Amino acid sequence: xxxxxxxxxxxxxxxxxxxxxxxxxxxxxxxxxxxxxxxxxxxxxxxxxxxxxxxxxxxxxxxxxxxxxxxxxxxxxxxxxxxxxxxxxxxxxxxxxxxxxxxxxxxxxxxxxxxxxxxxxxxxxxxxxxxxxxxxxxxxxxxxxxxxxxxxxxxxxxxxxxxxxxxxxxxxxxxxxxxxxxxxxxxxxxxxxxxxxxxxxxxxxxxxxxxxxxxxxxxxxxxxxxxxxxxxxxxxxxxxxxxxxxxxxxxxxxxxxxxxxxxxxxxxxxxxxxxxxxxxxxxxxxxxxxxxxxxxxxxxxxxxxxxxxxxxxxxxxxxxxxxxxxxxxxxxxxxxxxxxxxxxxxxxxxxxxxxxxxxxxxxxxxxxxxxxxxxxxxxxxxxxxxxxxxxx
Numbered sequence: 001x002x003x004x005x006x007x008x009x010x011x012x013x014x015x016x017x018x019x020x021x022x023x024x025x026x027x028x029x030x031x032x033x034x035x036x037x038x039x040x041x042x043x044x045x046x047x048x049x050x051x052x053x054x055x056x057x058x059x060x061x062x063x064x065x066x067x068x069x070x071x072x073x074x075x076x077x078x079x080x081x082x083x084x085x086x087x088x089x090x091x092x093x094x095x096x097x098x099x100x101x102x103x104x105x106x107x108x109x110x111x112x113x114x115x116x117x118x119x120x121x122x123x124x125x126x127x128x129x130x131x132x133x134x135x136x137x138x139x140x141x142x143x144x145x146x147x148x149x150x151x152x153x154x155x156x157x158x159x160x161x162x163x164x165x166x167x168x169x170x171x172x173x174x175x176x177x178x179x180x181x182x183x184x185x186x187x188x189x190x191x192x193x194x195x196x197x198x199x200x201x202x203x204x205x206x207x208x209x210x211x212x213x214x215x216x217x218x219x220x221x222x223x224x225x226x227x228x229x230x231x232x233x234x235x236x237x238x239x240x241x242x243x244x245x246x247x248x249x250x251x252x253x254x255x256x257x258x259x260x261x262x263x264x265x266x267x268x269x270x271x272x273x274x275x276x277x278x279x280x281x282x283x284x285x286x287x288x289x290x291x292x293x294x295x296x297x298x299x300x301x302x303x304x305x306x307x308x309x310x311x312x313x314x315x316x317x318x319x320x321x322x323x324x325x326x327x328x329x330x331x332x333x334x335x336x337x338x339x340x341x342x343x344x345x346x347x348x349x350x351x352x353x354x355x356x357x358x359x360x361x362x363x364x365x366x367x368x369x370x371x372x373x374x375x376x377x378x379x380x381x382x383x384x385x386x387x388x389x390x391x392x
Contacts, residue, residue, distance in 0.1 A: 002262075002264035002265055002268060002271070002303075002304065003264050003265075003267045003268045003292075003303050004264065004302050004303060004304055005267075005296075005298035005302055005303060006263075006267045006289070006292045006293040006295075006296045006297065006298050006303055007267065007269070007289055007292075007293060007298075008293065008298060010267075010269065010286070010289035010290045010292065010293040011077070011290065011293055011294075012074060012075065012076065012077030012290060013077070016075050016076050016077075017076055017077040022076045025072070025075060025076055026072065026076065029068075029071075029072035029075070032068075033065075033068055033069075033072075036064070036068055037065070040060075040061055040064050041061065044057055044060045044061055044064075045057065051063060051064075051279050051280045051328075052280050052328060052357055054357055055357070055370075056370055058369075058370035059369060059370035059371065062368065062369045062370050063280075063281075063282050063359060063369055063370075064282075066282040066365070066368075066369065067282040067283075067284070070282065070283065070284070070287050071284070071286075071287075073287075074286055074287045074290060077184075077290075079149040079150065079182065079183070079184020079185045079188075079294070080146075080149065080150045080151065080152070080182060080184070080185050081185035081186035081187070082152065082179060082181070082182060082185060082186070082187070084117065084118075084119050086119075087154070089121060089154065089155075091125075091126045092121055092122045092123075092125060092126055093119060093120075093121055093122075093154075094119060094120055094121075094122065094126070094176075094204075095117060095118075095119050096117065096118055096119065096120065096200055096201060096204045096208075097117050097200075098114075098115035098116060098117070098196070098200050099115070099199065099200055099203035099204075099207065099244060100244050101115075102242070102243060102244050103199055103200075103203050103243075103244035103245060104196055104199055105243075107192075107195075107234055107237060107307070108192040108195045108196050108199060108234065110192055110196075112300070113189060113190065113191075113192055113193045113196070114196075115196040115197075115199075115200055116181065116189075116193075116196075116197075118178065118179060118180060118181065118197045118200055118201070119179045120153060120176050120177055120178045120179055120201060121153055121154050121155065121158075121162075121176070121177045121179070122174060122175070122176055123159070123162040123163065123166055123174065123175045123176075123177065124163070124166065124174070125174075127139075127174045131172070131174070132209050132210065132211055133209075133210045133211070135212070135215070136172055137170070137172030137173060137174065137215065138169050138170065138172070138173045138174075138215055138216075138217050138252070138386070139173075139174055139175070139176065139205065139211050139215050139216050139217070140165065140166070140169065140173065140174070140175035140176070140216075140217045140218075140219050141175075141176055141178070141201060141202060141205060141216055141217070141218050141219070141251075142158075142162065142165075142175050142176065142177045142178070142218075142219045142220065142224070143177075143178055143180065143194075143198065143218075143219070143220035143221075143223075143224030143225070143227040143228050144157065144158050144177060144178075144220075144221070144224050145220075145221045145222030145223050145224050145258075145361055145364060146182070146222070146223055146224075147222070147223050147287065147288070147290070147291030147294070148182055148183040148184075148190075148194060148223050148291055148294050148295045149182060149183060149184045149185075149290070149291055149294055150182070152179045153177030153178055153179050153180075154177070154179065158177050160367065161221075161363070161364050162175050162177055164375075164376070164379050165219065165379055165382070165383075168379045168380055168382070168383035169217070169383050169386060169387075170383075170387075175219075176201065176205065178197060178198065178201045180193075180194040180197035180198065180201075180227065181193040181194055181197055182194075182294075183291075183294030183295050184294050188294070190294065190295055190296060190297050190300065190301075191295055191296050191297075191300065191301050191305075191307075191308065192301075192307075194227050194295075195227060195230045195231070195234070195307065197227075198227045198228070198230060198231040198234075199231065199234065199245075202216075202231060202235075202245070203244065203245065206245070206248060207244075207245075212249060213248050213249045213250060213251050213252075214249045214250070214251070214252055215252060216251045216252060217251065217252050217253045217254070217255060217386055218231060218232060218251050218253070218254040218255065218319075219254070219255040219256075219257075219382075220255075220256060220257070220259065221256075221257035221258055221259070221361050221363050221364050222257070222258050222259065222260055222360065222361050222364075223260050223291065223295075225256040225257065225258070225259030225260055225261065226259065226260045226261065226263070226295075226307075226308065226310075228254055228255075228256060228259075229254070229256065229259065229261060229310050230307045230310075232251075232254050232317055232319055232321075233306065233307060233310065233315050233317070234307075235250065235251070235317075235319075236315060236316065236317045236318075236319075250317075250318045250319050251319050252319075252320075252386065252389060253319060253320045253321070253322065253385065253386050253389060254317075254319050254320070254321045254322070255321075255322045255382045255385070255386070256321065256322065256323045256324065256335075257324050257361060257363035257364070257378065257382075258324065258325055258326060258329060258331060258335065258360050258361040258362070258363065259323060259325075259331070259335055259338070260331065261309065261310050261311040261331075261334055261335060261338040262309045262310075262311040262312060262331075262334035262337070262338070263292050263295070263296060263303040263304075263308040263309050264302075264303040264304040264308075264309045264312065265309075265334055266288045266289070266291070266292050266303075266331070266334075267288070267289055267292030267293070267296070267303045268285070268289070269284075269285030269286055269288070269289040270285060271285070272284065272285035272288050272289070272330055273285035275330045275333075277328050277329055277330045277332060277359075278330055280328035280329075280357075280359055281328060281329045281330045281359045281360050282359055282360065282369075283329075283330065283360055288330075295308070296308055310338060311334050311335075311337050311338035311341065314338075314341040314342045314344065314345055314348075315342075315345070316345050316347055316348060317348060318347070320349040320350075320351075320385070320389055321339075321342065321348070321349070321350050321351070322350075322351045322353070322381070322382050322385040322386075323335055323338060323339045323350065323351070323352050323353070324352075324353040324354070324355065324363065324378055324381070324382070325352075325353075325354050325355070326354075326355050326357075326358035326359050326360060326361075326362055327354050327355060327356040327357055327358065328356075328357050328358055328359050329358070329359045329360040329361075330360070331360060332354065335352075335354075336352065336354065339352035340352075351385050353378070353381050355374055355377070355378060358371055358374055362374050362375050362378060363375060363378045363379065366378070
């Protein structure tokens, strides 16, 4: 049965989350990792021993490495801290102040979580002003994955994905990857913080830079898709002429990759671990339940809220949606259900792509885990979907 509220006990706690216990457990994890690597390097030689007999040796081994790494990270409760410093990015890194208060009203207004200054990275470079206000080329507004616990959208974690998506979408494509606030680290910010940041980034593009919304493609993978769909729903809900984002054209498209679209399922560790695809995915119930709790504290929002579980609450949108899932990932059924229910609304345009035999978020991790061909095909399918919509 799906959870209505996140489980408080999903937050990592105990001696392993504090020093010196954390350091000790990292050393234990490293030692265990070496032993597991030796074991699985032999165990996976026969195809019959692999998670899926159709997988290559590399795919089986690297998926297990990812799984083991996430177990240690979850055990010690490591969540990434953010900085607004540009580092070596120069003018590719942009700081954005919040828009007017009415831009977040009513759905993302909160007494405890307020819109804040955020940053983001342009790929491949900060566009010149002429290309921003012109009519040619696409602008991707992208939201990275990471369970609201990790990653930044900067080149260290998102650079290769951003470059590939830009290249597939066309030479005149620029993308802006938002460093939205996370639910852990040095400044834990749960819902609706990341949703507010999406509005802040969209307001920056269309109001401060003057980019036509019809050139903008929303994109997100895993948790980032939750934010992309949330922004899409929010824009569709605007029904007052005095709203800060009223009267604008709609985005050109929305691209979703292994999207988290049903947190009432993801927040249920038991349901995740009993899913038929748990043996062929590198995520587990404990990690996903932690991410759900970081995003949605039970005293502030339900997991089945329309913004957190859009698969349960389909909505009408004029924006065409491309949704992709891996046939071997635990989120496969929820993504397919989302696509089916959204397609049930006559005015919606939805394309669903299920890639057989691959785990979670190959859009981002394919080259690392051993599915580079499938990763490229996913990017190409998404680009074709956008191109088939016609010129900007």
